[in-house]
Amino acid sequence: MVLAAGTGTDVVRAILQGTPPGAVYALVALGFVLTYKTSGVFNLAFGAQAFVSAAMFFQARVEWGWSTVPALVLAVFVLAPLTGLLMERLIFRHLRTASAVSKLVVAIGLSVALPSLFETLTGFAGVAGRTPEGLVPDGATVFYDPLGVYPFSRDELVALGVAVVGMLGLGALFRFSSIGLAMRAVVESPRMTELAGIDADRVSSVAWMLSSFFAGMAGVLIAPRFNTLMAPDFFHLVVVAVAAAAIGRLVSLPRALIGGLGLGIFIALFRTFLPRWSADHPWLEPFQNNLTPSMPFVVLFGVLVLWPAIRRSPAAADPLSGVDPPPPSLVSATRSAVLTRAARVFGVCFLLLVGLTVWFRGDVVWVHLVTQATIMSLILLSVTVITGLAGQISLCQGTFAAIGALTVFQLADRWDVSVLAAALVGAVIAAVVGALLSIPVLRLGGIWLAIATLAFAFFFDAVMLKFSWVGGGDSALLQGHRVPRPVLGPWDLADDRRFLVLVVVVFALVSVFVIRIREGTTGLILRGLRGSEVAAESVGVSPARARMLAFAISAAIAGLGGGLLAIHQENVNYGNNFTPMAALFWVVLVVTLSARTVEGAAQAGAAFSLFNSVILRGDGIGWITRGHLPGFFPLSPKWRFVLFGLASIQFARHPEGLVEHGKRRATAGMDARLAARRERAEPGAASSTAQQDPPSPDPSKVAAVGKQP
């Protein structure tokens, strides 16, 4: 492509125009790298921390009328480090030796909980059009244009300066100071660091306070870019900045800075020249239409998939990690046969009770909610397969579910295909997409796979959905994604109760299928791969094929669930159900409760769908008390997010999952009571029984084990 006359000026202008957003990305990317280097946490809560400080600054400066300095001290020098200290003490200290994926799960939980907790405590609420103030007077209105090409505001110059100074300062800290070295050492191996006489806890606390301080500073500097101060904007910024951090492989500060600035400039150049070129060359138009909004995600995915250095940069591994015990077996595999039978009977009775209650007493709301919970449980079984069984973190399960749902819509809308048949077709298409996706990400593991799948989800959201053969185009514009209910033989499933029966049957079948996978050869292969990919390969297992299989099965389940959800709601409701952020929280829920069991998925589905009504709105208590609700109900929806964060804190202490932890405790207690009873009835019998049944592990010891997602 030959550049036209004047192109040189245009290039310079585009570079300058891309610098302010690039500086923002660089600031966040630096924060990411700082946190990862000093804590080993891929901190998706960075945006939440930045928001809290920005909101505190705004509150003090605008609402309370404080001057800049005290507001800055409160928001950045006090609140931010304090937040970091609490996060370290309460949560991440317990996860120091946990996998990067476990830490990611907790960070996602915190990204939700922190802003809600702050807003609940302070009453802060973003108001449209109330643009936050920057650090310097008239920061948004006074401009400098030294080159006469494009002016920078004071706020932007300050942000750019802080990014550069931050990079230099942090680089010096890590390179020349003992505390910097200690921080990196603690991340790599706290045990070895302590053997060298360094207080790992203290170093870790300092590291978190430092990274939180940086988050706070970044938040205050970034805030003036947003005309309404809302936490989701900061989260979105973080997702984009991940691309810049990935360029630095999460460890290089200079590369993160260059990556951030480069991303901003690249996007500006792209937006300057591609529209001109596509005007002359129509074949470029689809690229312009589709790449512009998704550029950060395309860059991120490309970096991860095409840059070999990423694949060769495994997460920091503790050389002493061998002292950690392997993940404990499932409780269901270790408890006594008597308890297993009792648990199954109890489970069946409980489900029957719930089912009969809903069938005979439930109104349209409860039938709807229970149906939704069942379908969500089905979708979350896909997380059980990919994460619980295969040990891979996929953050694009919502995309697979959306593929199923949109397939149902398209087939029903265009060709009047039965929606049930369409749901099956949707599952197959999702499986194919899942299998194809597994190919480029084949060599990625742990945190990198999570990021790549997240980038894919955002790419689908920003690009694929716009194609009429995916999102519906004009048809959807006029009518939405309306989906009819099916008729199955003599049964018209427009009746909600009948549809619930169908959904329960499908869930049961898929559950049995998942259990069979877990207990069968495929499960053994996946377990082997989780343990050691090299070892598995040495005995003839193909990791590529196994991973592709896991992705395909998982995607198929999600696709089937997505199709059923669309049929249930009689609408795809993509924005309500399947956005990338929704899928993030599906994963967190399942992993927090229990990633390896069907019960975990079922309870996560129930929590996802019923928590709001049963707990927050008090319907559960109201039903029990016949409508006599305490005055504080309904609780603010913000408590949902705060409690979600608290659950992730509990997960930090019980990485096997809260459900599994509870089962283990209950089983141990039951075993002890049964043994004591036998001992009383027949002295000596308990010890002989104990020899027949595998003993239940000591819950306290099990709780300390943290090497699984």
Add this chain to the structure above:
Amino acid sequence: MVRARKHLHGVVVLLALAAGACGNSGDGGAVLTTTTAPPESTTTAPPESTTTAPPESTTTAPPESTTTAPPESTTTAPPETTTTTAPPESTTTTAPPETTTTTLPDPRHEFVSLDGVPGVTDEEIRFAVIGLRSNNPLGTCVLDCYLDGINSYFEYRNAEGGLFGRDLVIHEELDDELLQNQVRALEVIAGEDSFAAFSATLVATGWGDLDEAAIPTFVWNIHAAESANRFNIFGHIPAMCAECTQRHVPYLAKLAGATKVASLGYGISENSKVCAQSVSDSIDRYSAEIGAEMAYFNDDLDFGLPNGIAPEVTAMMGAGVDFISTCMDLNGMKSMAQEMKRQGMDAVLYHPNSYNHPFVAEAGDLFEGDYVAPQFEPFEADSGNELAAAFEAQMATGGRDLSELAMIGWINAHTAFEALLGAGPEFDRASVIADMNSRTAWDAGGLIAPIDWTRQHVPTTPDDQSNGPRLECAASLRMTGGAMETVADPATPWICWDNVDQEWSEPQQMSFGG
């Protein structure tokens, strides 16, 4: 659990909102002579078809205006008044009519005990309100402001003795928390203790359920896809045609003296893209008449403009753009205006979603000379509309602030009231719905451009505009000094075109009040 899932979802919602408002304001469905009807009787008075139409009016009315006059409108005439309309004194359609009113026995207070009508007791007619309070990604006031309008209207009517011997009351306020709209709708359905529902939300997943349950539902209709073909849902505007060309934006470009026009939309939203394309097509279609042409088009902007909008502003400056129409949310508009100011670009903006007085005031002179168009008669009008005056007075009495959503709530409440009134003292849900669906020129007492509810539940398309409005109307305002003023004479704030064939003509200034 999904605060942040609201985030991107909120993005989609915002885009729907941005696009939903774009191009909506032209919907209307009445013959021109409706402008001469007083507020209450506008909806119910026999159309001017024969005896009441002023001679001047017939010259400006669409040819079919007399032939399409609904004969049933006489059956819905308010029993308490009979209205005759005198020809206006001027040749424009903007002069208020001279009317003579004869008071008849008022059946509004006729009480009939009703059994088995949900939400109706001997003392009350109960309503549910579903809206967005928590987790609003826009940071705007939705449910609370909407409730302000409904509560004010109910207080206003209850002070007059209520309706059919009963008070109008809000029985349930349901915060849908952005993503719980369907569950809240099902709660209303299951509760069976609300006669009808109101809804103002950003994600309208529950409207289909309310419609299927045949519950009269009155809504802030920024969701064309969710309201289209649903005959129990009544918006403050009807289902719209997003793709059709319209004259409103070209007219504003002409008014601004523009010669080069840009149209912008967000890439992530099909609604926003279609809206931007519609504006572009409109400029192309009327280019010769307005003396302006399309110079820049971009429907691929990032939502929220996270990367800024500097390259696009530079490109527009290069193209000589002096008028920019957008299909964007208000925060995006502010970002763009700030970037234009930075680069020294002097162009007039059309804001589809910025009828927000605190927002405009906060922006100071940033939007100086820009245009905005609410979908109802603006507060800045001075048309003598009695219902508008009652709104402002009642809001002041209640110590409430005027807002866009409050007015939408007031309009929705008035629609419900009039439908009940039309159904008579032995009303039920079906008769209320049937009454509103029989109205061919519903203008909510002159607060909105008329809607033909016998047709306009079904959206029109560029290929089939048979369900389109008979008038294309917009109530445009110009921003100045952090405030707004009507483009047209405040007494006749609506700018309307005959919509028979969408050909260009000079617009008529109108009011629908009296």
